[in-house]
Amino acid sequence: MDREQGRRDLTIPSEVAEALTDRLHQLSMPEAERVLERAIAIQSESDLASPDTIDSDMLGRIAAELSVDPAHLRQALAEELLRLDTGEPGWLDRLLGPEGVAAQAIITGDPARVRAAIDNWLGTHEGLRKRSESVSGTRWERDPALLTTARMKLGLAQGAGMLRGVDGVTTSVRPATDTQQLVMIEADTDRLRRRGIQLLALAGLVGGVVTATGAAADGFGWSDLAAGATVAAITGGGVLLGIRMWVNRIKESVGRAVDAFANPDLIDYPGGVVGLLGRFLGGGVVWRRSR
CATH class of the missing domain: 3.30.530 (Alpha-D-Glucose-1,6-Bisphosphate; Chain A, domain 4)
Incomplete structure (x- = not known):
């Protein structure tokens, strides 16, 4: 009895159904935009392998449905290419x-x-x-x-x-x-870039030679290491600045x-x-x- 009663409660009266039908024929612009956005989303979900991407053919069909001039679409695509993010640069x-x-x-x-x-x-x-x-x-x-x-x-x-x-x-x-x-x-x-890497390696080698030369003369000490590191840093810094x-x-x-x-x-x-x-x-x- 409760289920039957629920079904009776969900029945839409005929006059209400007619009012809803009339309402669909007189949508405001914001309502129409929401309907179109939802329709496009539904179409995209069914046509695309990935919901995060869209190909040019699909974009063209959507633009045609919205009566967008193909020339305007090409210009918008070109302008979008100018804004494409090339990604976060790496440390190199x-x-x-x-x-x-x-x-x-x-x-x-x-x-x-x-x-x-x-x-x-x-x-x-x-x-x-x-x-x-x-x-x-x-x-x-x-x-x-x-x-x-x-x-x-x-x-x-x-x-x-x-x-x-x-x-x-x-x-x-x-x-x-x-x-x-x-x-x-x-x-x-x-x-x-490759030349810069080679020069940086050479700067490190020069620093190592300075350290080794000092150590051979009077035994290894922190001063020798500091001298080598200083030479490598100055040389490497000059290389980076030049590049x-x-x-x-x-x-x-x-x-x-x-x-x-x-x-x-x-x-x-x-x-x-x-x-x-x-x-x-x-x-x-x-x-x-x-x-």
Whole structure:
């Protein structure tokens, strides 16, 4: 009897059911947003292998259901890429700098125009040449040509030339919107890290030699150990300072390259002898700073 009574108590009167049905046809904006959010969550839970990830196809379907312009979605995705967290740097990254120095930006222009600006800056002002090209991007390396070396040594190029000293530079251009491109550039600094490790090991070796020399002369003592540790610390500190300064200059060069990609109209032929010499050596153009 109690169960039957409970069922009777849960029965929704017909007039209440009709009122609820009418209510569903007249949702407020906050209510509609909550319904859509819940529907998307349900769909995601059923379609995704992991509830914490979503692929581009699923995102596109959701955007289509919400009547989001595909161009706006691509721009939002590109802007999100600019905010992607690269993770917490490890102790070696803090000590010797990262394995690669990267920068990225959304640049207005068609792909051909943006790639031409990249080729002009890296080839003319940073003294690099293309090593390989693929769908994923372009790999650049130091250009050993005599004219390029002369142009960089004589200061006819406006790049700092720091990118000639890294293992390689990678650039890529991907569409963000119909009129904008997502441009990425990364300088490979892994060789610099390896050299830093070698120099730190050498600093430790020098400290050990100082300690051993003092001990051989008058017997081992704490003063010998302190002298060796001091030499190792000073030498190692100099190595770390030099590496950090070098990495910072590479970061400046990468950042300046992105500025040049985005502002090719600020590059112009200079006049006078400098311009003629620059053209002769293959430089052709010089970065004209806006005042």
